[in-house]
Amino acid sequence: MIATIDTLHDMEASLKSAVIDLLYRLADDAIIIGHRGSEWTGFAPILEEDIAFSSMAQDDMGHAQTFYQMLFELGEPDPDTNVFARKLDQWTCAGMVSISSQRDWAMSLVRKYFYDVAASIRLDALAEGALVPLAQLARKLRSEKKYHLMHGTMWIPRLGTGTRESHQLMQSAVDTLYPHALGMFEPTSADLLLEQAGVCPREDELRKRWQAEVENVLCGATLKVDADMSPVFGGRAGKHPKDLMALLDDMQLVYNLDPHAKW
Amino acid sequence: MVIAIDPQLNKLSKEECERHLEVFEGRIARGDKVEPTDWMPEEYRHQLIRLIHVHANSEICGALPEGKWIPHAPSFKRKMALLAKVQDEVGHAQLLYRAAETLGASRQQMIEDLISGKSKFSNVFHYPAEIWTDVAIIAWLIDGAAIVNQTMMSDGSYGPYSRALKRICYEEAFHLKHGYEMVVTIAQGTKKQREMLQDSLDRWWPPIMMFHGPADKVSKHTTMLVQWGVKLKTNDEQRQQFLRQFVPKMLDLGLHIPDPNLRLDEKTGEWLYTEPDWDEFKRVINGGGPVSGDRVATRKLAHEEGRWVREALAAAATNQPVPMPTMTD
Ligand SMILES: [Fe+2]
Ligand SMILES: [Fe+2]
Numbered sequence: 001m002i003a004t005i006d007t008l009h010d011m012e013a014s015l016k017s018a019v020i021d022l023l024y025r026l027a028d029d030a031i032i033i034g035h036r037g038s039e040w041t042g043f044a045p046i047l048e049e050d051i052a053f054s055s056m057a058q059d060d061m062g063h064a065q066t067f068y069q070m071l072f073e074l075g076e077p078d079p080d081t082n083v084f085a086r087k088l089d090q091w092t093c094a095g096m097v098s099i100s101s102q103r104d105w106a107m108s109l110v111r112k113y114f115y116d117v118a119a120s121i122r123l124d125a126l127a128e129g130a131l132v133p134l135a136q137l138a139r140k141l142r143s144e145k146k147y148h149l150m151h152g153t154m155w156i157p158r159l160g161t162g163t164r165e166s167h168q169l170m171q172s173a174v175d176t177l178y179p180h181a182l183g184m185f186e187p188t189s190a191d192l193l194l195e196q197a198g199v200c201p202r203e204d205e206l207r208k209r210w211q212a213e214v215e216n217v218l219c220g221a222t223l224k225v226d227a228d229m230s231p232v233f234g235g236r237a238g239k240h241p242k243d244l245m246a247l248l249d250d251m252q253l254v255y256n257l258d259p260h261a262k263w
Numbered sequence: 264m265v266i267a268i269d270p271q272l273n274k275l276s277k278e279e280c281e282r283h284l285e286v287f288e289g290r291i292a293r294g295d296k297v298e299p300t301d302w303m304p305e306e307y308r309h310q311l312i313r314l315i316h317v318h319a320n321s322e323i324c325g326a327l328p329e330g331k332w333i334p335h336a337p338s339f340k341r342k343m344a345l346l347a348k349v350q351d352e353v354g355h356a357q358l359l360y361r362a363a364e365t366l367g368a369s370r371q372q373m374i375e376d377l378i379s380g381k382s383k384f385s386n387v388f389h390y391p392a393e394i395w396t397d398v399a400i401i402a403w404l405i406d407g408a409a410i411v412n413q414t415m416m417s418d419g420s421y422g423p424y425s426r427a428l429k430r431i432c433y434e435e436a437f438h439l440k441h442g443y444e445m446v447v448t449i450a451q452g453t454k455k456q457r458e459m460l461q462d463s464l465d466r467w468w469p470p471i472m473m474f475h476g477p478a479d480k481v482s483k484h485t486t487m488l489v490q491w492g493v494k495l496k497t498n499d500e501q502r503q504q505f506l507r508q509f510v511p512k513m514l515d516l517g518l519h520i521p522d523p524n525l526r527l528d529e530k531t532g533e534w535l536y537t538e539p540d541w542d543e544f545k546r547v548i549n550g551g552g553p554v555s556g557d558r559v560a561t562r563k564l565a566h567e568e569g570r571w572v573r574e575a576l577a578a579a580a581t582n583q584p585v586p587m588p589t590m591t592d
Pocket of ligand 1: 322351352355431435
């Protein structure tokens with residue numbers, strides 16, 4: 001039985017820094033996928049999906065904000081500074097969320113689903129974890145993720161089986177994204193400590209759960225996964241696809257006019 | 264004044280027309296709502312479809328100038344509030360297309376008419392949002408002007424439109440608050456921020472003054488809409504209400520309103536202003552505005568690139584139901 005850690009301030013330095021590392025990964029993934037989702041606002045294939053994507057993007061941004069807030073409580077910069085003033089190599093989001101898919105609905109939908117399954121699995125694990133404040137937060141956030149998962153599990157089969165064209169587009173999105181999706185579970189130096197402290201299982205354990213769930217849905221959608229694909233890593237270590245630089249330039253554009261100004 | 268309706272258009276004899284019209288106008292006079300299954304003159308149906316269609320188009324095109332700035336919003340708070348606002352506007356389009364469908368129009372056709380340039384949208388969305396402070400001015404003053412119009416229209420005689428507008432106005436109140444709060448924050452900011460805000464106002468003021476439509480002396484659609492309880496105030500009355508509500512607040516914030524003739528007539532309580540350039544208005548709403556072509560092209564691209572999704576959706580509806588995976592809880 002692993003002892004629970006009741007407050008953020010009960011951690012010794014090495015565990016604290018591992019938790020900080022974990023929170024940055026959670027927060028960075030969430031804000032970037034939220035940003036990507038919001039790029040569809042006003043452009044989605046049908047109005048209902050325009051609204052759904054905007055609404056899910058807000059949830060993701062909201063989740064990011066609460067993770068950054070927890071980081072702030074741990075002595076890191078405040079949420080706005082973290083998002084609007086951080087440089088490219090300081091980000092630790094997975095490459096999958098950074099890739100631009102602005103005009104590709106299949107890519108956006110599959111990517112969002114891959115992310116949502118990963119996020120839900122992490123939240124489920126954290127909710128059972130030993131770090132009480134994070135477990136409480138995870139329980140709250142995972143209830144909001146349910147709708148996102150439902151959205152994906154409804155749409156992936158629809159478009160996977162809809163028409164020949166939609167099937168092809170979805171298959172090619174899966175083929176492109178799958179290695180990057182596996183990259184969401186890039187091992188980090190924090191993993192072992194987090195596992196030993198009972199905060200969170202190791203990344204490869206989470207990946208197994210993710211693959212089982214995703215492959216089940218893809219199969220139901222007649223979409224295939226090449227079992228030999230190897231993961232694309234780098235994001236967790238600050239090595240990003242070039243699309244992230246463009247995204248940050250966009251995101252920090254107004255902020256950079258005057259970092260001290262209030263808008 | 265009595266409006267004559269065309270028996271041929273209404274597929275009735277002249278006498279029947281008069282009888283039906285009397286009942287119809289009687290109900291409107293009593294303040295009853297007209298519902299989709301009720302008899303209504305074809306002229307009323309056409310005017311309403313035109314009006315709701317233009318309104319829906321305006322919501323969806325109105326999402327574009329602000330939507331463009333979502334990726335650039337400079338804080339969590341602004342990013343999420345702007346996203347929520349633009350999402351609402353798309354939701355308004357959806358509500359309105361649905362209201363128009365109750366009159367027999369199809370969403371597909373309405374969207375196609377928008378992207379072929381056949382149907383119109385509000386003059387203000389033919390102009391570009393060039394800098395961040397534009398979204399503050401838009402959310403405050405354009406949503407503010409829209410609330411004046413939509414609150415009035417929400418008391419109109421057609422039930423589904425009236426109810427859609429009640430809900431829209433409820434959400435618009437949040438947009439106005441969000442816009443005002445942004446304007447106030449920026450107006451209290453640095454010199455550079457205040458200059459940006461003033462620049463935004465300078466560019467948006469002329470289109471905003473045209474927002475409620477041509478002056479009463481030249482407006483051609485008004486009579487029938489007023490008679491049948493669709494439109495309860497004239498364009499000029501709405502413009503006056505907007506000025507009464509917003510000019511004092513703008514002056515309080517230290518903004519300069521770019522109209523040398525703008526002043527309150529103490530005797531009548533009305534604002535006097537330079538008559539907007541109605542030729543420009545006409546040119547703009549007919550597709551001759553600075554970004555008219557871009558707006559339509561953007562909607563067209565979104566529509567065309569989304570075609571495969573809509574086709575797959577239609578096919579999926581007729582396919583065997585897809586086995587749903589078990590969800591982990
Ligand atoms: Fe609206
Ligand atoms: Fe609005």
